[in-house]
Amino acid sequence: MTEISAPAPLAIRRRPPTSDLLRWVFGALILLGLGYWLVSSAVDEPSRFAQVTVIGFSNGMIYALVALGYTLVYGIIELINFAHGDNFMLGTFEAQSVIGDGSLQLPLLFFTISIPVGTAVTADSSGIHKAYAIAMAMVFATILCLAINVAIERIGYKPLRNQPRLAPLITAIGFSFILQGIGLAWKGEGRISVPQIIPATPIIEVDGVVYYTVRDLMVLLITIPVLVALTWLVRATKPGKAMRATAQDRDASAMMGISVDRTISFTFALGGALAGAGGVVYALYIGTTHFQLGFRLGLIAFTAAVLGGIGNLSGAVLGGILIGLISAYNDGFGDARWTYTVIFVILILILVFRPSGLLGEEVPEGQ
Amino acid sequence: MTEAAAGTRSRVSAVLDDWERWLPWALLAVALTYPFWFDIPPISYLTVDALALKLDVVILMIVYVMLALGLNVVVGYAGLLDLGYVAFFALGAYTVGWFASDKFSGVSFDVLSTATEGAAGIHISMWAVLIIAGTVAAIAGVIIGWPTLRLRGDYLAIVTLGFGEIIPDVFRNANSLPVPGGLQGSPPFIDFTNVNLTNGVAGVRALDRPGFGENLDTLTGGILPERFSGLELKPWYFTIVAMVLITIFVIRRLEHSKMGRAWIAVREDEIAASAMGVPLMRTKLWAYGIGAIFGGIVGAYYGAFIGSVFPTSFSFAISILVLVMVVVGGMGNIYGVIVGALVLEYLNFKGLEKIGDGVNNTIDLVGIDHAVDIPKFKGLIFGALLVIMMLLRPEGIIPSARRKAELHEADEEGPETTYGDLYDVRREGA
Numbered sequence: 001m002t003e004i005s006a007p008a009p010l011a012i013r014r015r016p017p018t019s020d021l022l023r024w025v026f027g028a029l030i031l032l033g034l035g036y037w038l039v040s041s042a043v044d045e046p047s048r049f050a051q052v053t054v055i056g057f058s059n060g061m062i063y064a065l066v067a068l069g070y071t072l073v074y075g076i077i078e079l080i081n082f083a084h085g086d087n088f089m090l091g092t093f094e095a096q097s098v099i100g101d102g103s104l105q106l107p108l109l110f111f112t113i114s115i116p117v118g119t120a121v122t123a124d125s126s127g128i129h130k131a132y133a134i135a136m137a138m139v140f141a142t143i144l145c146l147a148i149n150v151a152i153e154r155i156g157y158k159p160l161r162n163q164p165r166l167a168p169l170i171t172a173i174g175f176s177f178i179l180q181g182i183g184l185a186w187k188g189e190g191r192i193s194v195p196q197i198i199p200a201t202p203i204i205e206v207d208g209v210v211y212y213t214v215r216d217l218m219v220l221l222i223t224i225p226v227l228v229a230l231t232w233l234v235r236a237t238k239p240g241k242a243m244r245a246t247a248q249d250r251d252a253s254a255m256m257g258i259s260v261d262r263t264i265s266f267t268f269a270l271g272g273a274l275a276g277a278g279g280v281v282y283a284l285y286i287g288t289t290h291f292q293l294g295f296r297l298g299l300i301a302f303t304a305a306v307l308g309g310i311g312n313l314s315g316a317v318l319g320g321i322l323i324g325l326i327s328a329y330n331d332g333f334g335d336a337r338w339t340y341t342v343i344f345v346i347l348i349l350i351l352v353f354r355p356s357g358l359l360g361e362e363v364p365e366g367q
Numbered sequence: 368m369t370e371a372a373a374g375t376r377s378r379v380s381a382v383l384d385d386w387e388r389w390l391p392w393a394l395l396a397v398a399l400t401y402p403f404w405f406d407i408p409p410i411s412y413l414t415v416d417a418l419a420l421k422l423d424v425v426i427l428m429i430v431y432v433m434l435a436l437g438l439n440v441v442v443g444y445a446g447l448l449d450l451g452y453v454a455f456f457a458l459g460a461y462t463v464g465w466f467a468s469d470k471f472s473g474v475s476f477d478v479l480s481t482a483t484e485g486a487a488g489i490h491i492s493m494w495a496v497l498i499i500a501g502t503v504a505a506i507a508g509v510i511i512g513w514p515t516l517r518l519r520g521d522y523l524a525i526v527t528l529g530f531g532e533i534i535p536d537v538f539r540n541a542n543s544l545p546v547p548g549g550l551q552g553s554p555p556f557i558d559f560t561n562v563n564l565t566n567g568v569a570g571v572r573a574l575d576r577p578g579f580g581e582n583l584d585t586l587t588g589g590i591l592p593e594r595f596s597g598l599e600l601k602p603w604y605f606t607i608v609a610m611v612l613i614t615i616f617v618i619r620r621l622e623h624s625k626m627g628r629a630w631i632a633v634r635e636d637e638i639a640a641s642a643m644g645v646p647l648m649r650t651k652l653w654a655y656g657i658g659a660i661f662g663g664i665v666g667a668y669y670g671a672f673i674g675s676v677f678p679t680s681f682s683f684a685i686s687i688l689v690l691v692m693v694v695v696g697g698m699g700n701i702y703g704v705i706v707g708a709l710v711l712e713y714l715n716f717k718g719l720e721k722i723g724d725g726v727n728n729t730i731d732l733v734g735i736d737h738a739v740d741i742p743k744f745k746g747l748i749f750g751a752l753l754v755i756m757m758l759l760r761p762e763g764i765i766p767s768a769r770r771k772a773e774l775h776e777a778d779e780e781g782p783e784t785t786y787g788d789l790y791d792v793r794r795e796g797a
Contacts, residue, residue: 181747
């Protein structure tokens with residue numbers, strides 16, 4: 001937590017009006033350019049624009065699930081949980097195990113315990129079989145990621161809570177590499193494909209151009225209930241209330257009888273569960289995964305969390321969708337080779353010009 | 368036990384405790400003489416056969432020593448977590464690609480280089496290119512640092528990580544880099560031309576080799592060769608050793624200068640330092656820029672040594688590896704960082720392979736058919752090292768006294784109380 005929090009008046013930065021004006025002009029120019037580019041693309045190729053939007057939206061929902069994990073953890077202990085993206089990757093691996101092999105697998109580095117929970121599902125399996133497999137994948141991936149996240153917090157972050165902030169951050173990077181190693185030992189180096197059990201049957205189709213498929217709908221059908229449940233959990237339940245209190249002032253909540261340790265563990269559990277759910281959705285939607293997937297996707301999701309305003313739950317969802325759309329538009333109408341660079345430039349620009357993100361509140365600066 | 372034996376033991380431990388006095392000299396003596404004795408038979412069984420410490424491996428280890436020393440200024444002294452240090456390393460290497468190869472074959476420009484007379488491309492003497500690379504990296508460091516260094520610690524880490532991730536991507540894609548070339552009448556109003564800056568994935572090849580020119584060669588009887596060769600590695604070796612010695616000298620002088628004290632003040636408490644009149648931005652920017660200079664220079668050396676630059680050689684893993692070296696060796700302590708870099712780059716490059724072979728041979732002897740590819744799990748091992756170091760010995764193997772005190776501050780404040788128990792008023796504001 002903050003060692004010294006600057007008194008409120010110090011937090012208001014005074015800038016000379018010219019630099020403020022420059023900032024606005026610069027921002028407006030960028031937005032105008034982007035707007036022009038999007039509108040002209042939409043006018044030129046309306047059907048393709050609609051398709052790209054749908055893809056971007058579905059991807060964005062997955063980013064949102066991962067981004068929520070970053071934002072929850074950052075909100076409560078102000079730590080960038082670098083290992084979160086790799087935890088998500090392990091979620092996709094578990095989904096692949098349950099759906100592709102019909103077994104629950106526990107990766108123990110050089111051994112993998114495999115417990116059969118059903119049979120392998122293919123695209124031709126019956127609906128009930130598929131539904132069962134998805135439900136099982138959901139349960140086990142969620143539990144696995146939840147357990148890993150809580151374990152990481154207990155082993156790596158909790159003992160360092162009173163140390164300088166660099167210490168837990170370095171541990172987090174270490175855990176990210178450890179989880180990648182576990183993934184590598186679990187499924188090997190190659191791309192791993194997950195059976196495409198959700199068909200890409202069109203729902204909305206105009207003149208032979210497919211706009212919306214069952215697979216896109218699946219993303220919504222899974223993510224929206226998860227988001228609703230999360231909102232309810234944070235807003236209306238006692239642990240949620242404890243979480244919000246701890247995020248605001250850890251010491252005061254400790255004095256009010258909130259078990260801070262348990263609340264932080266709970267937050268990590270929640271973040272892990274979201275990563276697991278995101279992993280299943282990703283596996284079903286994209287169809288392939290890789291042990292290094294988590295690192296880049298984690299960074300994209302972190303960008304989404306920062307874009308929306310880190311620590312803000314609806315901000316993470318908004319940021320996720322925006323990042324999904326931006327990368328889809330760049331893939332579709334720009335140059336796909338630069339998508340990753342574009343996302344990072346956005347991250348840097350936001351951190352430099354508006355560190356509180358789109359929906360975040362001004363936070364006092366200084367340690 | 369006799370008294371004499373006890374006396375010897377205490378003397379031995381006293382010598383070991385006194386590492387600060389002898390370790391630098393021992394390292395220096397080994398470094399200066401290593402090429403002359405490492406391949407003489409009785410020793411070569413250990414150095415060449417058992418450890419694979421040939422000169423090329425040692426050179427790469429020393430390259431990482433210099434990288435770690437540069438990052439140590441940023442992370443160890445100024446306390447700025449830079450996760451994109453590889454960017455400067457890459458920039459330095461590409462500077463060699465631009466200024467000492469036939470990359471820009473449209474022009475023919477030669478300044479004291481070892482290239483053949485009238486060769487196409489820009490050929491500048493490697494010694495000048497080292498300085499250019501340092502300058503380019505410093506400029507890049509200031510451009511990156513100026514807007515970002517005002518951010519708080521972990522945001523800074525993310526932004527530097529962003530730059531570290533962008534830069535290899537940019538080098539990979541810059542075989543057709545859209546550069547604004549002029550204005551045009553219709554939207555988007557700016558006319559872009561595609562420029563090939565890096566040859567993309569193919570990389571820049573056939574870089575010039577450093578050398579001292581014909582005159583110095585004949586004058587010194589070949590001690591300063593006209594042109595470094597790929598077979599005779601001694602000149603390469605002594606070049607990098609000299610570079611590291613200069614780096615150590617500069618860093619040691621900086622450490623005890625006004626700037627060095629300002630870095631430590633900023634690291635320990637930004638607000639207090641600022642209140643004492645330390646200009647935060649300028650201090651941080653200096654640390655970042657100086658770290659970048661060393662990264663750029665060693666990048667240029669690395670590019671020249673390898674002879675070609677590819678975007679894939681500059682991944683995020685290098686940033687992490689160098690960070691692990693700094694953390695494991697001992698943040699802020701030059702000798703700790705040197706030892707950390709030597710050991711870890713050795714493990715990274717050859718050691719894990721050797722250990723893996725050893726393990727697999729042992730497994731074979733026992734008769735289990737289960738080969739473990741240990742080098743494949745480099746990332747896992749380094750990740751585990753980071754975690755273990757942070758949990759058990761956050762100040763590193765060879766800690767700097769100040770850093771140790773700082774990292775154990777929490778332990779000394781009284782009995783550890785968890786938040787679940789009574790509230791500890793002494794930890795007010797924590």
